[in-house]
Amino acid sequence: MENETVDMDILQLEGLKVSPQSAVPAFVLLLLIYIFIMVSNIGLVVLISMEKSLHQPMYLLFCNMSINDAFGATTIIPRLLSNVFIPITDRYIHYIDCAIQAFCAHFNGGTSHTVLMIMAFDRYVAICNPLRYATIMTNRMVAALSVVAWTVSFLLIAVSVGLSVRLSRCRRIVLNPFCDNPSLFKLSCENVLINHIYGLISAMGTMAVSLFSVALTYLRIAMVCLSSKNKALNSKALQTCTTHLAVYFIMLLSGFIIIILHRFPQLSDHRKLASVLFHVVPPSMNAIIYGLQIKAVRQKIMIIFKRNKMTVSVLK
Template structure:
């Protein structure tokens, strides 16, 4: 059966490999993480959307990141939660659902790199060209750059998955916690040279452009800050950049950890679990990092909680009277 080409629409998916004794703790932990990701990221988007003082390019880009993070987590985590209590031999997924999940997973990754590159450009313009910043980084420009990032990621991933779904399949087992392009084209016994070339080429272009642009951008920012006579402004600028770099490093570590583990047989199973990190760790940490390090956001968050507490206190006082 494995060597015969067929068009089976139902695939078997490995999912998370957890023992029966660990099913409940794994489910609870993953559910809590997902709830936190959705509440923190959606809350950040709502806060920025409703506060007119935060309608600035930097915060609009935060919205982009939060929307993408919530989307990336939703692509993977709900499916993992639904499979935790299902035996590995009974975990199935329809082929078109697997393709959609793979598309969304890669789209999330591509959009993450693109949005962070735009954020680096925004910080560069704000610090190195402050007099031209307001004229260049308008709301319209931010919308154009954001739309360009999402469209570029969409087209790149559409080609990637298009090359995969053209293949005939002779296997039906997805050896991964969730569907991605590699696990899909491994279902075929056809020549995969074109898939490997495009997949590797697109990964090199995305990683190379993001690493190159962010490295050059922040080198120029660092040089300008260290040569500036205004140490207060330089310190503030470096702190803002450090926040962005921390987010980028977390994303890279989450991306490369499973790739390294997959190439060591003794870590193969751990590498499969680590592949979920990209959809869990950055979406959970990004709102914390920006919320704690961005003074304006921190003040708005505190003021929202303060107003809520005052309103609750007033309601209690009104009821008691």
């Protein structure tokens, strides 16, 4: 009996389904994407941290998103890379590691929504109440909103994963590229209705609240811009809001695709690919969108490149 208990703690993880011929290209592509995600997002955080002119609420909130993107990619991609050259039948993961990965994967997704909500609030205050912006969006307020965003997501996901961890297990195979909460409770032969209900309510509730708040915020911003004849204000609002909305819709579309594909069991392979792309596409796009669209950030990047170019030419 003790041996069986120990064996049940070692799970077989499906991972990426790639042929031996595709293993090397898949590994190289995924590795390059991971390097790009880490360099671009951490680079953006370092740039904002070092440049005092960027120590403004909007840019500090960008740091939340970049840190979360780097965290989410690190949760999923390294293990996918380590398993690419291992046969599917030999890909194992300890149950505790699987539970931690599931928590981190969902925590990353939930935090993306909550952080984007406070970024929408920041844009609302900046455009609709510009005279009070400095008094409302203080450093203390930014820190408080950031803590709330991460804490709310943490608590929601902790309960969701906790409901799955409490279950006994009768299966050892995780039919997914990585561990997530459904993978955990599908290992049990007990009644998992409460897991389904809570998971659906928390996931759809988070998406609904974020969609409603972002839509309401930008509807109000649009009304202000339409009623204003200040072209400079409208141009600035359009630039910053377009950036935020682009990031939001990329993430929202990625999430909806996974939810829709869950309803079609015959498309399980497509769902698995979509779940990996959710942790790859938005993190790789966000830093590009922020870095190239926001004028202040773009200017600082250009200055750094020019400095480096001058230094290289002097050394030569």
